[in-house]
Amino acid sequence: MVSPSPSQTDPTWLSIIKLLRWHKPAGRFILMIPALWAVFLAAQGTPPLPLVGVIIVGTFVTSAAGCVINDLWDRNIDPEVERTQTRPLASRALSVQVGVAIAILALFCAALLALYLNRFSFLLCVAAVPVIVLYPTAKRVFPVPQLVLSIAWGFAVLICWSAITANLEPATWVLWGAVVLWTLGFDTVYALPDRQDDQRIGVNSSALFFGDNTPIAVGVFFAGTALLLALESQIMALHWTFWLGWSLAVIFWAKQVYDLLQPEVSPSLYGQIFGQNVIIGFMLLAAMISGTLLG
DSSP states (O other), rough: OOOOOOHHHOOOOHHHHHHHHTTTTHHHHHEEEEEEEHHHHHHHTTHHHHHHHHHHHHHHHHHHHHHHHHHTTTTTTTGGTTTTTTTTTTOOOOOOOHHHHHHHHHHHHHHHHHHTTTTHHHHHHHHHHHHHHHHHHHHHHSSSSSHHHHHHHHHHHHHHHHHHSSSSHHHHHHHHHHHHHHHHHHHHHHHHGGGGHHHHHEEEEOHHHGGGGGGHHHHHHHHHHHHHHHHHHHHTTTTHHHHHHHOOOOHHHHHHHHHHHHSOOOHHHHHHHHHHHHHHHHHHHHHHHHHHHHH
């Protein structure tokens, strides 16, 4: 007799928490980080605290909505992938109707928070919605769906920067490029353990697209991130303390690529690299804050 999966035995409230991914805060933090990068740089290190609060809550709500929408699209695919087969919609712990209701509620809450922003930032929030909703379809039709996710992540920069300045500047787009490349890097690593399952069921990922060259591609993405952040520092005239955090980030990224290039890689490495990038992101945030306040 087959034992039920944990998600099938969880109480409904816990299944909803898991659907929102709030039991895995690393994935929420890694969206919050680019948003905080943008708002602190645009505000020269001193953004209004209520805006920071809106951004923090907004990233949790928006990323939750994206996760629910993704799981609705993939509810018949996730059971075929080892990493995702216990998700509440995949395991049928929650119904599609419940998933749709939660997605609508999350998007409604995100819209209410967006009303705090200026008109331009609000319109950017609206523009981000189709990218969030359609991202899950990208893996079916686009060879590098992680690029679509990266563009969705990049909206955090555009929205939060313009929440301070009401416009987009050259420095905004440099930071946007850095975030897109950074996201491509860590999300490609995140896709590595799913390669065999993805290939078997016929969905795309950057880890499949780059194949044996995936570690090199990740290295290029992280190198591009570092270069664009260096350019951002020059444009924003950040204090030299920024370079301390930047240098540590580069060392971390170099070590991650080195580990990925080894002949034998433990499957646990991929999750470790994802978690390390959360730490790197907050480390860079601290460096940006010091760089603006002391610059």
